[in-house]
Amino acid sequence: MRVFRPWAFQGSLARKDYFEGWYFKHVSANRNQVWSFIPGISLSRDGRYAFIQVLNGITGESRLYEYGIEEFSASSKALNIHLGNSHFSTNGITLDIKNETWNIKGSIVYKSMDHYPFTLLNPGIMGWYSFVPFMECKHGVVSMQHQLSGGLYIDGRYLDFEGGTGYIEKDWGSSFPESWVWLHCNTFINTRASFTLSVAKIPWLGSFFIGFISFLYFEGKFINFSTWSKARVDTLEYRDNKLNIRIANKDYRLNVRAGYNQAGPLKAPQHGSMTRIIKESVDAVIEIELTDHLGNILFQDKGERAGMELIEKILEYF
Numbered sequence: 001m002r003v004f005r006p007w008a009f010q011g012s013l014a015r016k017d018y019f020e021g022w023y024f025k026h027v028s029a030n031r032n033q034v035w036s037f038i039p040g041i042s043l044s045r046d047g048r049y050a051f052i053q054v055l056n057g058i059t060g061e062s063r064l065y066e067y068g069i070e071e072f073s074a075s076s077k078a079l080n081i082h083l084g085n086s087h088f089s090t091n092g093i094t095l096d097i098k099n100e101t102w103n104i105k106g107s108i109v110y111k112s113m114d115h116y117p118f119t120l121l122n123p124g125i126m127g128w129y130s131f132v133p134f135m136e137c138k139h140g141v142v143s144m145q146h147q148l149s150g151g152l153y154i155d156g157r158y159l160d161f162e163g164g165t166g167y168i169e170k171d172w173g174s175s176f177p178e179s180w181v182w183l184h185c186n187t188f189i190n191t192r193a194s195f196t197l198s199v200a201k202i203p204w205l206g207s208f209f210i211g212f213i214s215f216l217y218f219e220g221k222f223i224n225f226s227t228w229s230k231a232r233v234d235t236l237e238y239r240d241n242k243l244n245i246r247i248a249n250k251d252y253r254l255n256v257r258a259g260y261n262q263a264g265p266l267k268a269p270q271h272g273s274m275t276r277i278i279k280e281s282v283d284a285v286i287e288i289e290l291t292d293h294l295g296n297i298l299f300q301d302k303g304e305r306a307g308m309e310l311i312e313k314i315l316e317y318f
Helices: 127-133 310-315
Strands: 018-027 034-044 048-057 062-068 072-074 080-083 086-089 092-098 105-116 136-152 157-162 165-173 180-185 193-204 207-218 221-224 232-239 242-248 252-259 264-270 273-292 299-311
Touching: 034 086, 034 273, 048 264, 048 273, 062 264, 092 273, 127 232, 136 193, 136 207, 180 273, 193 242, 193 299, 193 310, 232 310
Parallel strands: none
Antiparallel strands: 018 034, 018 165, 034 048, 048 062, 072 080, 080 086, 086 092, 092 105, 105 136, 136 157, 136 165, 180 193, 180 299, 193 207, 207 221, 232 242, 242 252, 252 273, 264 273, 273 299
């Protein structure tokens, strides 16, 4: 069943009002370069095409490269995507992208990948919601963190990613939520750790609910904070350009503070069509403190080059 392989191609090129996209983030060892590549498909009444979105996290510049749908192929069993002359897999990426703006060519190899853990009842980060049909958007985390080697030539300039850090996630369905907040960081200053959080307004049986998924992974420990695991968001506020979040489950409390200066525009799906424009930063700064129910600090660190998206309407529900 594909539900147990969220990293693989979940859809079909015969679908209508459908999108599917994978998110590959790369941070160089010196953290001077942050590049995200998003291959995917858009199948809508406005057109049917494949694409690669590119985001330079340092400058906020972004580009969308479109391809004929016949130039796209992906495995329903493994993460293995061919799009034009580019290839994406769990082993790495090989890029050959060019138009009148950026010319990108090269390879980055992945190793020491920490996969998101799963069970028969919870096959991915969405938990048992993974089995619920007809949700407008589903989400998967492929690699919480992995090491990089190799590099890319971008407009003739070589960017070295040797010893850098990578991350992979994906989305599929008909539309992104109406509003949400998303955070991700696996480039902390003192600890090899990975953190992801997403809070969103989710349509449900003619109404909606506010759901969230989150985890913190460090020192071999994996701690989940999600709606399906009966965790809760106690605070979600945005003041003085800082996002403050407090979440808890029966054993732990997590305090998160994040903010960004630079963000770039990305296209997002609406009824399968990539017509919505959102802002994403992959140059955010995040601070995390994890405590147990007695207040003992179990994790405390600051992360750089973090990912952050905030569609502020989500704040109205807190």
